[in-house]
Amino acid sequence: MRDIAIGVLSRETGVKVPTIRFYEEIGLMRAPARTGSNRRIYGDDDIRRLKFIRHARDLGFEVDDIRTLISLTERPQAPCAEADSIARRHLATVERRLAQLGALRDELARMVGDCCHGQVCDCRVIEVLADHGQCAGGHG
Amino acid sequence: MRDIAIGVLSRETGVKVPTIRFYEEIGLMRAPARTGSNRRIYGDDDIRRLKFIRHARDLGFEVDDIRTLISLTERPQAPCAEADSIARRHLATVERRLAQLGALRDELARMVGDCCHGQVCDCRVIEVLADHGQCAGGHG
DNA sequence: CCTACAATCTCCAGCGACTGGAGGATCAAG
């Protein structure tokens, strides 16, 4: 078990130092041991854990979900139904966002494409924004 | 010009009352006239403006961009190049997000699909999250 | 006219997920 300083942990995981401390504060990372001069000492476990957290965040999982996922990794005999359902729920969210974003892109593309590059008073961009009726968008 | 109370404005635009006040605070909505008893009085212009704001927010434009777009609508003779460039920039952002989210969906779908619904120790969801190498994800 | 109750007002704290600065202590290298 190497002794890893927070800066090294940061470099190895790509998570900024203040963010690591923040993760400790909110209980995603456990409070590590300290040196005599009060500096945090991490080990390889912490690198793994932080990479897990970071990866999950990159995938857009919320902190609460990550907390659950981590507690699952600590009970490896537990059925994985819960992990599965978190992932499924998240997948559904992502697919919803994807659909919304696709519609949004189409609308933006149309706005930009139709713009005759003249004056604002004739600008499709402004017009589309001003007239809600032109768009099929939901939101949420 | 009807006299419209903030609650009516809220109902007509789908923007919550505190949000309207917030928009006033940050200068998206102008400060309206008041009644003798200090209540905000809006007009039809304000409905239009708030709908514009809401629509732009729904489309994911940031408040700063909306501020610019609004100031453009108030100079209708100005060339629309700026509105166009804001929309283009936003379109590019949306397309980037869309691509990322697509990759994310694929990864999540794979995670969920590969999960054998057994124990956590064999769970693909957990495994994929733990092993960053398995994923092609960038982030930002 | 009185009573409810709804709507409004201001102020301010909180959300999520960080980010970064101030001001001080400590460490490693030259």
Place this chain on the structure above:
DNA sequence: CTTGATCCTCCAGTCGCTGGAGATTGTAGG
């Protein structure tokens, strides 16, 4: 011994809202 990097804690700010407290005002019914 000095320099500069790193670390510490604390706290305020980011963005775009959201909602509660506590006071006031408007409106409808009895």
